[in-house]
Amino acid sequence: MNILQTRGLEVAYGGIRAVKGVDLTVRRGELVCLIGANGAGKTTTLKSLCGMLAPSGGEILYEGSPITGIPSYELVRRGISLVPEGRGIFGRLTVEENIKIGAYARRDGAGVRADQDRLYDLFPRLSERRSQQAGTLSGGEQQMLAIARALMSRPRLLLLDEPSMGLAPMLVQKIFEIIRRIAEDGVTLLLVEQNAKLALQASHRGYVMESGKIILTDSAAALLKDPKVQHAYLGG
Amino acid sequence: MDILTQQLINGLVLGSIYALVALGYTMVYGILELINFAHGEVTMFGAMICLAVIGALAGNGTGLDGGVIVLLGLLAAIAVCMVMGFLIERIAYRPLRRAPRLAALITAIGVSIVLQNLAMLIWGKQYITFPPLLPLVRYELGGAVITNLQIFIMVLSCLLMAGLLVLVKHTRLGRAMRATAQAQDIAGLMGINTHTIISVTFVIGAALAAVAGVMVSAYYGLAHYYMGFMLGLKAFTAAVLGGIGNIAGAMLGGLLLGVIESLGAGYIGALTGGFLGSHYQDVFAFFVLILVLIARPSGLLGERVVERA
Numbered sequence: 001m002n003i004l005q006t007r008g009l010e011v012a013y014g015g016i017r018a019v020k021g022v023d024l025t026v027r028r029g030e031l032v033c034l035i036g037a038n039g040a041g042k043t044t045t046l047k048s049l050c051g052m053l054a055p056s057g058g059e060i061l062y063e064g065s066p067i068t069g070i071p072s073y074e075l076v077r078r079g080i081s082l083v084p085e086g087r088g089i090f091g092r093l094t095v096e097e098n099i100k101i102g103a104y105a106r107r108d109g110a111g112v113r114a115d116q117d118r119l120y121d122l123f124p125r126l127s128e129r130r131s132q133q134a135g136t137l138s139g140g141e142q143q144m145l146a147i148a149r150a151l152m153s154r155p156r157l158l159l160l161d162e163p164s165m166g167l168a169p170m171l172v173q174k175i176f177e178i179i180r181r182i183a184e185d186g187v188t189l190l191l192v193e194q195n196a197k198l199a200l201q202a203s204h205r206g207y208v209m210e211s212g213k214i215i216l217t218d219s220a221a222a223l224l225k226d227p228k229v230q231h232a233y234l235g236g
Numbered sequence: 237m238d239i240l241t242q243q244l245i246n247g248l249v250l251g252s253i254y255a256l257v258a259l260g261y262t263m264v265y266g267i268l269e270l271i272n273f274a275h276g277e278v279t280m281f282g283a284m285i286c287l288a289v290i291g292a293l294a295g296n297g298t299g300l301d302g303g304v305i306v307l308l309g310l311l312a313a314i315a316v317c318m319v320m321g322f323l324i325e326r327i328a329y330r331p332l333r334r335a336p337r338l339a340a341l342i343t344a345i346g347v348s349i350v351l352q353n354l355a356m357l358i359w360g361k362q363y364i365t366f367p368p369l370l371p372l373v374r375y376e377l378g379g380a381v382i383t384n385l386q387i388f389i390m391v392l393s394c395l396l397m398a399g400l401l402v403l404v405k406h407t408r409l410g411r412a413m414r415a416t417a418q419a420q421d422i423a424g425l426m427g428i429n430t431h432t433i434i435s436v437t438f439v440i441g442a443a444l445a446a447v448a449g450v451m452v453s454a455y456y457g458l459a460h461y462y463m464g465f466m467l468g469l470k471a472f473t474a475a476v477l478g479g480i481g482n483i484a485g486a487m488l489g490g491l492l493l494g495v496i497e498s499l500g501a502g503y504i505g506a507l508t509g510g511f512l513g514s515h516y517q518d519v520f521a522f523f524v525l526i527l528v529l530i531a532r533p534s535g536l537l538g539e540r541v542v543e544r545a
Contacts, residue, residue, distance in 0.1 A: 051423065051424075052424070064490050071424065071429075072421075072424040072425050073424045073425075073427050073428055073430070079425060084422060086423070088419060090415050090419065090422070092414070092418055093411070093414060093415065093418070098409055100411065101407075101411050101415050101423075101426050102426060104408070104411075104427045105413060105427030127536045149426075153426070153427060
C-alpha cells in the first residue's frame with residue numbers, strides 16, 4: 001500500500017519553478033531515495049511533502065488522503081517528520097530539551113519517556129551530553145540529535161534531507177547504519193542524498209531528479225548498474 | 237536623610253517597573269525580531285483601564301474596600317491588555333510575517349499612534365489622578381524612607397519575573413517559545429503551531445505591561461494618554477541595555493536603568509552646581525542608550541547582534 005504519493009507536484013520558490021510536475025510513490029515500509037545534482041529540486045520536494053512549502057500545483061496523498069497545503073505542525077501529528085538539511089537543531093537548547101521538543105505533539109508522557117530512554121541507548125553520545133547546549137555538539141553528534149529528535153514524534157514516514165552532508169566518511173557510514181536500523185524498525189523512509197552510491201546501496205528503490213523533474217526511477221540495484229546513473233552520479 | 241540609600245530605593249522601584257515593561261519588548265524581539273513600539277501604549281492602557289474601573293467603583297456607594305477596588309482595577313487592566321496584545325499581533329503584525337522588517341517596524345509606530353489617539357478620545361487630554369484608596373505607610377530604612385507601595389511594587393515585580401523565568405526555562409510552553417525564537421520553520425516541524433506561540437508571547441508581555449502601567453499610575457498618582465511613550469522608550473532602552481532578546485537581560489537592564497536614573501536625578505544638581513535640576517532625569521536613560529549602542533551594541537547579557545532592516 002502507498003503511504004505517500006504525489007501527482008504532478010509543482011513548487012515555486014520566489015517565482016522560480018523549482019519542482020515541475022513530480023510523480024513519486026513510496027510504499028509502506030520502503031526505503032526510497034531521491035538523488036540528483038545540486039539544485040535539482042530535491043530539498044524543495046521534501047519541504048513541500050512535510051508542509052514547509054505550499055505546492056503551487058499538483059497533489060500530495062498521504063495514507064490515501066490529500067495533505068496538500070496542510071502546515072507542518074499538523075503533519076507531524078499525522079506521522080510525517082523531516083530531518084532538515086543542515087540538521088536544524090536548536091543550538092541554544094540543551095540536548096535533552098531538543099529531544100523533548102521532538103515529542104511536542106505527543107500527549108502520552110510514559111511513551112515519550114520510554115522512547116527517550118530507547119534513543120539514548122541507540123545514541124550513547126547524546127546521553128552523555130544531555131545537559132549540554134546542542135550548539136556545542138560536533139557535526140556528527142548534531143546529525144544524530146536531529147534524527148533522534150525526529151524519531152521522538154514516532155513518525156510513520158521519515159523524510160531525511162542530506163543526512164551525510166559535511167560529515168567525515170566514518171560518520172557517514174555510521175549515519176547510514178542508523179538509517180538502515182530505523183528502516184528495520186518499520187519506519188518508512190524517503191531519503192534525499194547527494195551521496196548517490198551510499199543512498200542507493202541502502203535503499204529499495206530510487207528516483208533520479210534533474211532540473212525539477214524525475215528523469216529515471218527503478219529498483220536501487222538496477223539504478224546502481226544503470227550506465228547513465230553511473231556516469232552522472234556515481235563518478236563512473 | 238541619606239540621599240544615596242533613598243535614591244537607590246527609588247531607583248529599584250522604578251527599575252522593577254521598567255523591567256516588567258522591558259520584558260514585553262525583549263520577548264517579542266526574541267521571536268519576531270520586531271521592536272513592538274506599541275508596547276508602551278499597552279502599558280498606558282493598563283493604567284487607564286485600572287483608573288476607569290476605580291473611578292466607576294469608588295465613591296459610588298458600592299461599599300467596597302479600597303484594596304478590593306484597586307485589585308479589581310488591576311485584574312480588569314490585565315484582562316483588557318491581554319486581549320489588546322492578542323489583537324495587535326493578529327491584526328497589525330501577522331499579515332506582515334513575510335514582509336520586510338521595516339514594514340513591521342513602521343506598522344508598530346502606526347499602532348502606537350492609533351492607540352494613543354484612541355486613549356485620548358476615550359479619556360481626554362487631562363491628567364487622571366489615582367485616588368488615595370490605600371493608606372500610605374512609611375517605614376524608616378537606613379536613614380531613608382520606603383513606603384508600603386514601594387515594597388509592594390518590588391515584591392510583585394520580583395514574583396512576576398521569577399514566574400516568567402520558570403515558565404520559559406522549565407515548561408513545555410517555555411521550550412516551545414525558545415524553539416520558536418531560534419527557528420520558526422524548524423519549530424513547526426516539531427509540531428509547534430508558531431502562530432499560537434507568537435500570540436501567547438504578545439499576551440504574556442501585555443499582561444506584564446498592564447501590571448507595570450497600574451504600578452506607575454499608583455506610584456506617581458497620575459495617568460495620561462501620552463504616558464506610554466516615554467515609559468515605552470525607557471523600557472526599550474532597558475531591554476537594549478540588558479541585551480535585547482534576552483529575558484534575564486531585560487530584568488537586569490530595567491533595574492540598572494532605574495537606579496542610574498534615580499542616582500543621576502539625585503546628584504545632577506550637586507554635580508552641575510545647581511545648573512541642571514532633577515527634571516533632567518530623562519537625559520540619563522538616553523545617555524545610557526547611546527553609550528550601550530557605542531560600547532556594547534549586543535547589551536550586557538546579549539549574545540549576538542543581528543543586522544536587519
